[in-house]
Structures are given as C-alpha cells and as structure tokens.
Amino acid sequence: MNALNVFAENPSDELYTASSLSVIEQFEEINEQLYTSFLEFSHRVLTPNLVSKKEKLVVAVAISHITDNAYSIEHFTRLAKQEGVTIEEVTETILVAAALKAGSALAHRINTYNAFVREDN
Known part of the structure; x- marks a missing residue:
C-alpha cells in the first residue's frame, strides 16, 4: 500500500x-x-486442517508483530477477533514470538564476535 x-x-x-x-x-x-x-x-x-483457523490466526498475529508488518497486524487481529480469539491469547502469543525474536538476536551475537576477531580485519 x-x-x-x-x-x-x-x-x-x-x-x-x-x-x-x-x-x-x-x-x-x-x-x-x-x-x-x-x-x-x-x-x-x-x-482449517491439522491446525484450526483460530490457531492459525493467533500465529499470524504473532508473526506479524515480529516481522514488523503493520497491515498484517491490523488484518489478522481483526480476523482472529472474529474467530473468537481473546486479547489474552493474542498477548500471550505475541510475547512468545517476541521471546523467540530476542533469542535469535542473542544467538546471532556469535556472528558479531566472529567478524570482530577475524584475522583479516
């Protein structure tokens, strides 16, 4: 857009x-x-298949947050609410996604360290 x-x-x-x-x-x-x-x-x-539509929408809201997709946050939150997802469920899954995103940043610190100590610098 x-x-x-x-x-x-x-x-x-x-x-x-x-x-x-x-x-x-x-x-x-x-x-x-x-x-x-x-x-x-x-x-x-x-x-819905092995995962329910409600579960898929909760996942979509959480992923939208960690991918910084403002329009998807709006779109999937509205769909999730229509599907019966509660604010508590949305909040919990956003925090799970945030923890994973933070963890990936910490896990990649080794790349920074390797770049810093590399002999060809």
Missing part, C-alpha cells in the same frame, strides 16, 4: 494508516491474475 501511495496523485506523508488497507484492491486492477492467486493462497493457508 505504501508503494501505491508513492504513485498517487496526492501522496500521503503518513505510513501505515488503517485507511490505506482499502487501497489493496488497486493491486487487482493492476494485475488481476497475480492478485487473485495471492488471495486464493491466503485463503487456503487459513483453511
């Missing part, structure tokens, strides 16, 4: 506005086949 904003007649200076979500339909006008394929894929992955 932010990329489309750049091409707008009167582009906004504000990023990640909730009202920008309505702009997504412009992708359909630009490339209907790819847009439709994307929507079909999105719907398929949320279809």
Whole structure:
C-alpha cells in the first residue's frame, strides 16, 4: 500500500494508516491474475486442517508483530477477533514470538564476535 501511495496523485506523508488497507484492491486492477492467486493462497493457508483457523490466526498475529508488518497486524487481529480469539491469547502469543525474536538476536551475537576477531580485519 505504501508503494501505491508513492504513485498517487496526492501522496500521503503518513505510513501505515488503517485507511490505506482499502487501497489493496488497486493491486487487482493492476494485475488481476497475480492478485487473485495471492488471495486464493491466503485463503487456503487459513483453511482449517491439522491446525484450526483460530490457531492459525493467533500465529499470524504473532508473526506479524515480529516481522514488523503493520497491515498484517491490523488484518489478522481483526480476523482472529472474529474467530473468537481473546486479547489474552493474542498477548500471550505475541510475547512468545517476541521471546523467540530476542533469542535469535542473542544467538546471532556469535556472528558479531566472529567478524570482530577475524584475522583479516
């Protein structure tokens, strides 16, 4: 949506506005086949199978937070709420995701150390 904003007649200076979500339909006008394929894929992955739709949506909200995807946070939180997810469930899974993200940062500190002590510096 932010990329489309750049091409707008009167582009906004504000990023990640909730009202920008309505702009997504412009992708359909630009490339209907790819847009439709994307929507079909999105719907398929949320279809309950071994994991329920509710569980998938809680995971989507948590991942949206650690990937810094503001629009996905909005979209998947609304879907999760409609599916009966509670604020407590969302909060808990966001904290689990945050702990994993923090852990990965700590785990990668060895890369920093190796770069620092490498002989070719």
